[in-house]
Amino acid sequence: MKYIEEFNNPELARRLLDDIHATVTRPWALMEVCGGQTHSIIRHGIDQLLPEGVELIHGPGCPVCVTPLEMIDKALEIASRPGVVFCSFGDMLRVPGTDRDLFRVKGEGGDVRVVYSPLDALAIARRHPDREVVFFGVGFETTAPANAMAVHEARRLGVRNFSLLVSHVRVPPAIEAIMCSPDCRVQAFLAAGHVCSVMGTAEYPALAERYRVPIVVTGFEPLDILEGIRRTVRQLERGEHRVENAYPRAVQEGGNPAALRMLEEVFTVGDRAWRGIGVIPRSGWRLSDAYRDHDAEHRFSVSGITTRESGLCRSGEVLQGLIKPHECAAFGRECTPRTPLGATMVSSEGACAAYHLYRRLGTGTPAAVRATGEATPVG
Known part of the structure; x- marks a missing residue:
């Protein structure tokens, strides 16, 4: 399969690893911004194949994971209302709110539907003009254009x-917030390739210069990630x-x-709260005034939300790269994919989910891996 098999070649991976080992003379800490990259790294054991002292820090690159608890609770409240069809991608249904999730709302009689595109939700609205249809638009710059298009089409039609x-x-304001943290x-940074495929790279040179950090735009297959690390x-x-x-x-540079x-046309930039991190200036989008009539927060006037995070969950520290998932005492015990305390355990891009799925349940790197340079085979 073009662009998949070619980027899983074990021989080429070994050459890249040899080059990395020959280059590195001191410890370095690199952050992969995207949760998809985190899953690829853990799945293929890339972090365990790197030279001693080279650490990959998992960043806040899971959009489901950084969706603030208040927004999850607003979604749950709207989805519970009579006459509402609440549409979402499947990875949002098990994200825990303060006391329930969308699956529970569905089980209690709410009309919650999994769709594969925001345009699917728009089609439902056209078929059912007597119902209020809401799509939960979550994501980084990658998914924003499709959501913008759905609202644009709703207004046009x-x-x-x-x-x-x-x-x-x-992403760029999040990088800045990370670099400003004490x-x-x-x-x-290994920057997320799919984000840059939309936005281009224009916002990154100023960050690289201001904070004196290399930023390498990287893909998601094993050879993509190894090449990003090498550079x-x-x-x-x-x-x-x-x-x-x-x-x-x-x-492309221009996106x-x-x-x-x-x-x-559809969105305007503003401050945005990130779950486990806090408010980051100019780090999010909201619908512009021209599209205010299609803004669910405005339409449903949800207020009086009181949130409560789990006292055991340390997903905020995971999202900031301060700890690895298995360093949380609840990981794999009170918090599992069946009984998640935080979004990082249920999202398909969450770091905790990756560590649990690929059995990274303890601390440290096995001695045999460091001695032989072998881990889960690339490819």
Whole structure:
């Protein structure tokens, strides 16, 4: 399969690893921003194959995980109302709110539906003009254009019973917030290739220069990630801090012009709360005034929300890269995929889910891995 099998080649992976080992002379801490990259790293054991002292820190790159608890509780309240069809991608249904999730709302009689596109939700609204149809628009820059298009089409077609509950966040402000943290150990970033395929790379050079960190745009297959790491450690060893595009088959400097125009028309940038992190200035989108009639928060006027996080869950520290998932005492005990305390255990991009799925249940790296340089086979 083109662009899949070619990027899982064990021989090429070994060559990249040999180059990384030959380059590194000191410890380095790199953050992969995207949760999809985290899953690929853990699945293939890439972190265990790197030189001693080179650490991959898992960043807040799971959009489901950083959706604030207040927004989850608002979704639950709206989904519970009579006459509402609440639509979402499947990975949101088991994300815990303060005292329940969307699956429970569905079990209690709420009309909660899994869709594969926001346009599916718009089609439901057109078929059922007597119902209020809400789509839960969650994600980074990658999914924002499709959600913007759905609202744009609803307005163009005059579909008044369709609205969007928006919880979109932006990567560059999150990088800036990470670098400004007093606990920051990050010395370089592997940037998310799919985000940059939409937005381009224009926002990254200023960050690389201001904080003197290399930023390498990276894909998601094993060879993509190893090439991103290779370029990153080479810059670090040379004392450089540039933006490099290691994912040219998908990313252009200017991004996707059509998607960018749609985003500019439908959304406006503003401050946004991130679950486990707090409010990051100018890190999110909301619907612009022209599309206010399709804003579910405005339409349903949800207020009086009182949130309560689990006292055992340390997912906020996981999202900030301060701890690894297995360093949380609840991991694999009180918190499992069947009994999740936080979104990082149920999301398909969550770090806790990756560690549980691929059996990273203890601390440290097995001695045999460091001795032989072998882990879960790449590819």
